[in-house]
Amino acid sequence: MGDTIVAVATAWAPAAIGVVRLSGPEALSILSAFWKGKPLRPRVAQLGEVRDKAGQLLDQVIVTYFPAPHSYTGEDVIEISCHGSPYILRRVVELCIERGARLARPGEFSLRAYLNRKISLDQAEAIADLIQAQSAAAHRLALSQLTGSYYEKVRRFRSQLVELLALLELELDFSEEDVEFASREQLRSLLESLNSEIVRLLSSFKMGQAIRQGIPIAIVGRPNAGKSTLLNALLSEERAIVSDIPGTTRDTVEERLFLGGYDLRLIDTAGLRETPADPIEAEGIRRTREKVKQAFLILYVFDAAHESIDEAQKHAHALLGSDKLPPILWIANKIDLLSEGTRDSSPDVLMISAKNRAGLESLSSAIIEKLNAMGADAETMISHTRHYESFIRAHESVKNALNLLRAGGGTELLAEELRLAQAAIGEITGEITSDEILGHIFSRFCIGK
Amino acid sequence: MGDTIVAVATAWAPAAIGVVRLSGPEALSILSAFWKGKPLRPRVAQLGEVRDKAGQLLDQVIVTYFPAPHSYTGEDVIEISCHGSPYILRRVVELCIERGARLARPGEFSLRAYLNRKISLDQAEAIADLIQAQSAAAHRLALSQLTGSYYEKVRRFRSQLVELLALLELELDFSEEDVEFASREQLRSLLESLNSEIVRLLSSFKMGQAIRQGIPIAIVGRPNAGKSTLLNALLSEERAIVSDIPGTTRDTVEERLFLGGYDLRLIDTAGLRETPADPIEAEGIRRTREKVKQAFLILYVFDAAHESIDEAQKHAHALLGSDKLPPILWIANKIDLLSEGTRDSSPDVLMISAKNRAGLESLSSAIIEKLNAMGADAETMISHTRHYESFIRAHESVKNALNLLRAGGGTELLAEELRLAQAAIGEITGEITSDEILGHIFSRFCIGK
Numbered sequence: 001m002g003d004t005i006v007a008v009a010t011a012w013a014p015a016a017i018g019v020v021r022l023s024g025p026e027a028l029s030i031l032s033a034f035w036k037g038k039p040l041r042p043r044v045a046q047l048g049e050v051r052d053k054a055g056q057l058l059d060q061v062i063v064t065y066f067p068a069p070h071s072y073t074g075e076d077v078i079e080i081s082c083h084g085s086p087y088i089l090r091r092v093v094e095l096c097i098e099r100g101a102r103l104a105r106p107g108e109f110s111l112r113a114y115l116n117r118k119i120s121l122d123q124a125e126a127i128a129d130l131i132q133a134q135s136a137a138a139h140r141l142a143l144s145q146l147t148g149s150y151y152e153k154v155r156r157f158r159s160q161l162v163e164l165l166a167l168l169e170l171e172l173d174f175s176e177e178d179v180e181f182a183s184r185e186q187l188r189s190l191l192e193s194l195n196s197e198i199v200r201l202l203s204s205f206k207m208g209q210a211i212r213q214g215i216p217i218a219i220v221g222r223p224n225a226g227k228s229t230l231l232n233a234l235l236s237e238e239r240a241i242v243s244d245i246p247g248t249t250r251d252t253v254e255e256r257l258f259l260g261g262y263d264l265r266l267i268d269t270a271g272l273r274e275t276p277a278d279p280i281e282a283e284g285i286r287r288t289r290e291k292v293k294q295a296f297l298i299l300y301v302f303d304a305a306h307e308s309i310d311e312a313q314k315h316a317h318a319l320l321g322s323d324k325l326p327p328i329l330w331i332a333n334k335i336d337l338l339s340e341g342t343r344d345s346s347p348d349v350l351m352i353s354a355k356n357r358a359g360l361e362s363l364s365s366a367i368i369e370k371l372n373a374m375g376a377d378a379e380t381m382i383s384h385t386r387h388y389e390s391f392i393r394a395h396e397s398v399k400n401a402l403n404l405l406r407a408g409g410g411t412e413l414l415a416e417e418l419r420l421a422q423a424a425i426g427e428i429t430g431e432i433t434s435d436e437i438l439g440h441i442f443s444r445f446c447i448g449k
Numbered sequence: 450m451g452d453t454i455v456a457v458a459t460a461w462a463p464a465a466i467g468v469v470r471l472s473g474p475e476a477l478s479i480l481s482a483f484w485k486g487k488p489l490r491p492r493v494a495q496l497g498e499v500r501d502k503a504g505q506l507l508d509q510v511i512v513t514y515f516p517a518p519h520s521y522t523g524e525d526v527i528e529i530s531c532h533g534s535p536y537i538l539r540r541v542v543e544l545c546i547e548r549g550a551r552l553a554r555p556g557e558f559s560l561r562a563y564l565n566r567k568i569s570l571d572q573a574e575a576i577a578d579l580i581q582a583q584s585a586a587a588h589r590l591a592l593s594q595l596t597g598s599y600y601e602k603v604r605r606f607r608s609q610l611v612e613l614l615a616l617l618e619l620e621l622d623f624s625e626e627d628v629e630f631a632s633r634e635q636l637r638s639l640l641e642s643l644n645s646e647i648v649r650l651l652s653s654f655k656m657g658q659a660i661r662q663g664i665p666i667a668i669v670g671r672p673n674a675g676k677s678t679l680l681n682a683l684l685s686e687e688r689a690i691v692s693d694i695p696g697t698t699r700d701t702v703e704e705r706l707f708l709g710g711y712d713l714r715l716i717d718t719a720g721l722r723e724t725p726a727d728p729i730e731a732e733g734i735r736r737t738r739e740k741v742k743q744a745f746l747i748l749y750v751f752d753a754a755h756e757s758i759d760e761a762q763k764h765a766h767a768l769l770g771s772d773k774l775p776p777i778l779w780i781a782n783k784i785d786l787l788s789e790g791t792r793d794s795s796p797d798v799l800m801i802s803a804k805n806r807a808g809l810e811s812l813s814s815a816i817i818e819k820l821n822a823m824g825a826d827a828e829t830m831i832s833h834t835r836h837y838e839s840f841i842r843a844h845e846s847v848k849n850a851l852n853l854l855r856a857g858g859g860t861e862l863l864a865e866e867l868r869l870a871q872a873a874i875g876e877i878t879g880e881i882t883s884d885e886i887l888g889h890i891f892s893r894f895c896i897g898k
Contacts, residue, residue: 007465009464009465009466009533010459010460010464010465010466010467010468010533011459011460011461011462011463011464011467011533012460012462012464013460013461013462014460014580014581015458015459015460015461015580016456016458016459016470016558016580017458017459017468017470017528018459018460019459019466019468019530021465021466043493043494043495044492044493044494045492045493045494045513045515046492056589057592057596057597058588058592059579059592060595060596064494064513066494081468083576083579083580084458084459084460084580085579085580085581085582085583085588086583087582087583087584087585087587087588088579088582088588109465127532130508130532130534130537131463131464131465131532131533131534132463132534133534133536133537134534134535134536135536136536138536139507139534139536139537140505143506143507143508146509147506147509148506
């Protein structure tokens with residue numbers, strides 16, 4: 001922590017502007033070795049020049065100085081806004097290193113911000129999420145964790161536990177006097193509501209993670225049902241949106257589709273047949289079934305000119321089994337081949353012609369509706385495994401505490417479970433210290449003991 | 450010019466920081482529609498929040514306000530430093546557009562800077578070059594044009610012409626009095642030195658352009674001489690430098706090598722044989738010869754175990770012809786196959802083993818030396834066709850003026866040529882007005898007529 005770190009803070013390609021960021025006690029003195037401009041004043045953008053050791057001009061830059069502790073990291077921070085040339089940015093970083101700075105490790109500015117208590121641990125994670133978020137939903141989730149409802153819920157859980165714990169600790173301190181500061185009935189009611197809130201939050205994890213990483217949706221059907229045509233139709237519909245987001249990767253298995261603010265990973269599966277021709281095809285079908293089970297939604301496509309809905313559903317279940325399947329959207333394709341009268345009009349089935357791009361809007365709406373019904377539009381979700389694991393442990397302890405209460409267990413044991421629960425949640429925010437609990441008691445009750 | 454433009458100023462990929470830039474009379478009012486933070490003060494970085502129309506938080510940002518005319522464009526400029534998420538940057542740009550901003554065209558901020566006389570036309574070009582420069586040499590060239598020796602030379606040429614012209618115009622004004630303000634002898638001497646400087650500058654154009662775009666170097670030799678091994682050996686030597694520069698494109702024909710501050714385009718040609726097997730191979734050889742002629746340098750590789758230098762040179766000239774060839778570096782490859790005594794030690798030949806990576810450093814030095822001898826390390830070069838064409842016209846007029854002087858031509862004709870010459874150079878800087886010449890006379894002589 002004592003050293004000064006440096007890194008390019010903007011993306012690494014030619015652009016109008018590129019920013020080099022320095023943080024640490026030597027930031028100012030390192031800068032002054034190669035920068036000449038108006039005297040720096042806190043937070044004021046100053047024009048100047050960067051020159052190398054030989055005195056050669058490298059660039060005209062704008063420097064902004066954020067003195068400690070009112071900076072992102074809490075240390076002295078200097079931002080050097082250069083012409084956005086990768087060559088210049090690399091040379092400016094080299095100049096900083098020549099003068100004693102160290103190349104920052106990934107996330108090290110945020111780590112310092114955390115260590116200097118500018119942000120909490122879950123906020124640091126949220127900042128990383130925010131930068132990576134490519135869909136409205138992933139963005140909303142990151143903000144919820146940065147300053148929004150998730151941020152607040154975690155802290156409320158913890159402060160409730162800390163409060164209850166403080167009361168129990170008081171009881172323990174005054175145990176000779178046999179005082180009960182906390183009504184057991186009230187305690188049970190508070191813990192039960194906390195328990196059910198944690199259970200609800202835990203159930204959001206699978207979706208929260210998928211929103212951050214892309215929601216897998218499998219396109220399934222028999223050969224020639226029109227799966228690939230549908231995939232292409234859906235993708236071209238949204239091409240304009242997808243194409244201006246860099247980093248959009250495509251491979252043969254998955255295609256990425258931004259729809260209704262969600263980042264969807266459409267998985268085009270191999271066509272399924274009831275009677276595989278050989279062991280290799282059978283293995284392929286087994287793998288498709290695995291993929292399908294990991295999906296959040298199945299788009300089951302069938303050829304409406306050759307199958308009725310009933311037949312299609314029978315086939316689908318024969319092919320996929322019916323255990324643990326994700327929700328299915330039934331899609332009757334090739335309706336262009338049907339005469340008006342013979343078109344099936346079941347409300348459970350989407351009638352489309354992928355070829356003619358008919359019915360695609362209804363299909364898109366149906367996908368979004370299904371995802372929302374599965375909780376994808378919730379404001380408060382767990383999206384990180386680390387948080388999930390902490391909440392699992394917090395939940396265990398809360399359950400144990402409830403069992404103890406029901407069994408009339410002792411204050412000491414009860415306090416220990418609440419201590420574990422709040423510690424688990426404290427790991428999420430990164431604030432875990434047992435001093436803090438004492439601090440809480442002292443500040444609240446002014447006992448002075 | 451009356452409208453307010455907006456664009457993302459940083460590169461378009463996830464990063465710690467991304468900057469959106471607004472410029473124009475409405476910049477402040479557009480920002481205030483979606484930004485909430487401390488009151489803006491000129492050039493002071495202020496923390497705040499961006500919220501969309503529904504009041505939803507989009508990001509925490511740092512805003513810096515550069516009021517007109519002390520900004521890059523000369524207009525009110527606002528820089529919004531966001532978390533570097535492409536999603537956020539796109540949304541912030543959309544918010545600006547919703548409030549009346551227009552998406553900026555490429556280079557439009559610099560265009561406004563030029564129109565508002567913050568920078569000249571050649572400086573605007575230099576800024577674009579600076580951003581694109583990937584080698585030290587290209588970077589030096591861009592800076593030379595931005596504020597350095599090229600910048601100054603262009604302006605000195607012009608001011609000399611304007612001065613001479615002013616004297617001639619005075620003569621014309623006082624023509625009835627038959628005064629000769631400018632000594633014809635002095636005029637001729639000044640024009641001759643100007644002429645030779647322009648000639649020297651014109652000759653730098655081919656190299657200047659190549660430094661900006663990559664210097665083509667052809668690797669030539671018979672089949673199995675080890676051309677590809679050499680190419681790969683050179684590239685892997687520098688891989689670390691090449692690989693961290695994005696935008697480095699490679700195709701089958703050219704490989705890019707950064708060597709001694711130069712951006713080289715190594716062209717691996719097909720192996721040459723004296724007796725092509727068929728018309729197709731003959732055509733291939735013809736094309737190789739064309740490519741070779743466009744190169745700045747030939748690396749002629751031969752198999753030292755099978756050919757002597759004399760044989761190799763004879764072969765090379767038979768294969769390539771000897772007219773208009775670029776300079777050749779003779780490279781005896783496969784010296785690992787030679788016993789110590791039989792190694793040819795001509796000073797004109799580089800002895801290498803591409804396979805064993807022996808002699809590569811000497812080869813690299815030889816390449817750099819050759820390029821420097823060809824003027825690649827000059828400080829002042831023309832690197833843009835637009836400038837080259839203006840200088841060609843300026844040169845024509847200067848030559849004409851000299852001819853007129855020698856022939857004792859009239860002041861009127863002489864003045865016209867100088868006017869054309871300075872106008873041509875004025876096109877380079879973008880300052881061309883005839884008022885200026887008048888202004889020059891008035892300010893210098895205070896004639897008041």
